[in-house]
Amino acid sequence: MKNPDRTSLSRRGSRAPLLFGVLTILLVLSVLISAGTGQLAIPPHEVLGSVLHRIGIDWLPLPSIPAGDDALWAIRFPRVAMSVLIGIGLAVSGLIMQAIFGNPLAEPGVIGISSGAAVGAGISIVFGLTVFGQWTTAVLAFVTGLIATLIVYSMSRAEGRTEVVTLVLTGIAVNAIAGAAIAALTFVGDSQSREAIVFWQLGSLKGMSWSQVLIVTPIIAVGLIAAYVTSRKLDLLSLGERNARHLGVNVELLRISMILVVSLLVGAAVAFAGIISFVGLVIPHLMRMVLGPAHLPLVTASALAGALLMTLADLAARTLVPMAELPIGILTSLVGGPFFFWLLRRTRKRSGGWG
Template sequence: MLLLVLGALLLAVLASFAVGPLRLPPLSVLQAIGVKLGVLDAAQASARDVAVVWQLRIPRVLLGAIVGASLAMAGASLQGLFGNPLADPGIVGVSQGAALGAVAAIVLGAAALGGWVIPLAAFAGGAAAISITYLLARPGRGDGNATLLLVGIAMAAFCSALIGFFTYIATEAQLQSLVFWQLGSLASADWRDVAAVTPLFAVGTFCLLRLATPLDMLALGERQAQHLGLDVTRTRRRLVAFSALLVGAAVAFAGSIGFVGLVVPHVARLLVGPGHRWLLPLSGLLGALLIVVADTAARTLDPPSEIPLGLFSAALGAPFFLWLVMQRRSKGAA
């Protein structure tokens, strides 16, 4: 299954290099890549094709794949941490917290200190939001599912209110940047963004994959996991930190893209089961595939304008979320 999804992702990536407002034949794409890598002579591809493929589309597709994989793996780990299939980086407030940190850094002028400030602020905001949500709605205290949803909605609403306040006091130049954070887009992606987000993605992915077995143990319950020798408190802190790292990095470079962390882990769970050893990597591949396909559609359906990427994820995720809620409600009634 991993190989099948990986093959589909590679096909989607190659197709996205050719599809767009300016359509390029597959041969022209390969020639442009070959020229840039020094394999082919410069005369074998036009300068326009090389610029479009190498400077615009390749970094955009790579960033989209990283963002999708980050959100999906964070969603799968949060569902395991909370023991709740409705948990999602957006629903529990971590996406809004990360967006709040990035927006605050822009409006308050902290972004002028360096390019690392916005990702750091996004990570801090996401970590604070998910930590507060977990402390107020920790599993095992009463109706954990209902409490989680209520606390998550409250946290997301509070962060959205603060984002609205910063939007109100922002200058006209800053407002153009803030729209990006609220709707989600990969339009400004470049190689610097890819270089900045790749180390964060690599660290977060490596650490979450190492926590696959502890996540399986947490599925038995915190008390049972402790009896098996798991340091539950330390594991929770790691899961919170690494999930916030992935979501913060994704939000910092792509804005708020909701429901990817909710929908993708459920699809992966249907394909490979609940074991996190396979669930986490498959969720990452499926998330990358979803964002690459959605972004290709976003920049192709209404040229030369681009449809915000967050609209695609919301249109897909909101009905799926309602279906999950109604399904759990019917099971509870039964």
């Protein structure tokens, strides 16, 4: 007689190639549609034709409208590429957070990265800093996000070990302090600075460039590689810290390295796009419901689904309101908020709450 647990795992494992294929097709379609949508409407086959022409393949026609090809490569493709990269970064960082905390409700904002980055961005905006030229806001946001994470981590260590509960509580305290700092910056800034801070906190992919894409790409690539390399150890950690240690996992080193990876992934995303909530919570949990607990396929699935969600969210942000653009953080929160409530109720029903 077959073991039902093994049968269930086998079924879930067989779903992975199908899920990867579906997500890849949907992502390609969403990229083509998103790139072709705007004041200059370009059909998807012409968008694909423009891409193919750049690599020397003349199967499909170029955009027929004047300056269509230039608009794609100067404005739309950088924005779409950034939405894909940020979606990957946020989703994979959420997956890692849930793995090292052993909690499906964990997400990157817990350790203060986003709120810390917001303080750096606010300082740059209010005081008009130009130390790094046009990159000043992004650089300060990235640096202060990392600093906030290091503060949370260092304060949660005791006797050479990291206490997860203390880490979460410290993150809450740091988020509260950062919120107060942002409020103070909003108070002392002029009306233009206040609008800029508020808009930055709501998240947007407006005005992305290839130079920004080139900066974010290697960071996301490093984060992805790290997630793949440690996926087996994350599987062992899900069995419990004691069991993972008996199986040869250096739990403390794993947790330190993964928190650093999450800081890099989220810091890069937040620095250029502002705060975008719930992607790191929703996507990994949905993929886990489909594929099960094994982290190797979950990294791929979360990356593809995160990229898809961000591409669709950006498309919606640009098209839902005529002649205006919605902050993308509003849309992800509208999706993620109700999902979080559902997830909270589902978790409480299964475990009876948290003791």
